[in-house]
Amino acid sequence: MSDAGSSRDTRVHTPPLGYKALTPVYDLAIATLTREGAWRERFVREIAPEANDRILDIGSGTGSLAVALCKQEPDIKYVGVDPDTEAVGRAWQKTAKANANARFVRGFFSAQEEYFDKPPDKIISSLVLHQVPIAEKERIIKEIYQCLRTGGSVHIADYGFQRSALMRVLFRMTVQALDGVADTQPNADGVLSNILSEAGFEGVMESARILTPTGSISIYYGQKPGWRR
Numbered sequence: 001m002s003d004a005g006s007s008r009d010t011r012v013h014t015p016p017l018g019y020k021a022l023t024p025v026y027d028l029a030i031a032t033l034t035r036e037g038a039w040r041e042r043f044v045r046e047i048a049p050e051a052n053d054r055i056l057d058i059g060s061g062t063g064s065l066a067v068a069l070c071k072q073e074p075d076i077k078y079v080g081v082d083p084d085t086e087a088v089g090r091a092w093q094k095t096a097k098a099n100a101n102a103r104f105v106r107g108f109f110s111a112q113e114e115y116f117d118k119p120p121d122k123i124i125s126s127l128v129l130h131q132v133p134i135a136e137k138e139r140i141i142k143e144i145y146q147c148l149r150t151g152g153s154v155h156i157a158d159y160g161f162q163r164s165a166l167m168r169v170l171f172r173m174t175v176q177a178l179d180g181v182a183d184t185q186p187n188a189d190g191v192l193s194n195i196l197s198e199a200g201f202e203g204v205m206e207s208a209r210i211l212t213p214t215g216s217i218s219i220y221y222g223q224k225p226g227w228r229r
Contacts, residue, residue: 030064030127033174039210039217040068040126043157046207046219047124049073056120056147057081058109058140059128063091063102070100078102079115111143119149126157127217130187131179137186138195145199150226154201160209160218161190171215188215196222 030036049055049069053076057065060080069078080102082088088106095102105115123144129137144154159175162168168188176184196204201222208219 033212033214034127034217035210035212036064039157039208039212039219040065042208042210043124043126043155043219044068044072046221047122047155049076049122051075052077053122054116054118054120055079056109056115056123058123058125058144060091060104061087061127063094063100063104065124065126066091066095066102066104067098067100070095070098070102074101076101077116080104081107081109081115083108109140109143111146119152120147121149121152122155123148123152124155124157128158129156129192130159130175130184133183134186134191137191138199141192141195141199145201145224148224150224152224154196154220154222154224156192156196156220157217158192158220159184159187159215160192160206160220162188162215163209164216167211167216170213174214192218192220196220200224 043065047055047069049072051073053073055069055076055078057078057080060066060082063080066078066080069076078101080091082091082104083106085106088104091102091104105113125140129140132140141154148154159171162171171184171188193204193206202225204220204222206218207221210217
């Protein structure tokens with residue numbers, strides 16, 4: 001298994017705000033521009049961490065979600081995966097300061113990696129999929145399905161279908177200005193629910209939608225069919 005600082009994957013990734021130079025202000029930008037308190041609180045509630053849950057976070061960024069989850073339930077087993085070296089470093093520092101039981105891996109998510117001694121109970125991702133090409137969105141969600149234990153669940157918080165003219169304009173002026181149109185437009189057109197269903201998840205739903213100054217952020221849920229513990 002890869003560890004923080006040793007990944008040899010040469011694939012190109014998009015930094016947290018689209019440009020490496022903006023990473024130091026990522027936390028401030030997210031807090032200011034995305035109504036982070038509203039959507040992250042709802043996301044943690046949707047994930048509903050329980051003691052001994054194995055939670056894998058794809059695109060764990062600077063560790064804010066890890067801290068929130070560990071605060072909600074200190075006895076989870078959390079692993080965050082992110083290809084950005086600076087973001088992973090900040091995540092280690094942030095969770096250490098908060099005394100959160102979290103571990104981070106620098107690299108790209110792959111179902112071939114063994115992040116825990118058993119398959120994850122829950123796989124989560126926030127504000128990542130809108131940044132990657134449609135083929136990568138599909139790959140990630142298919143591999144989430146493969147990686148999860150039977151009966152496990154996926155939880156995604158990301159820019160989704162921009163239903164109103166105002167949200168579409170705000171999304172275009174902010175997110176698409178930073179991350180481009182080609183990768184972000186499928187999210188704005190509502191593609192994530194379809195990809196989740198096509199990957200085999202059941203009970204797929206958009207359980208919440210939070211309006212922000214950068215467009216609407218949706219929370220998605222799906223379950224891998226089978227027995228639940």
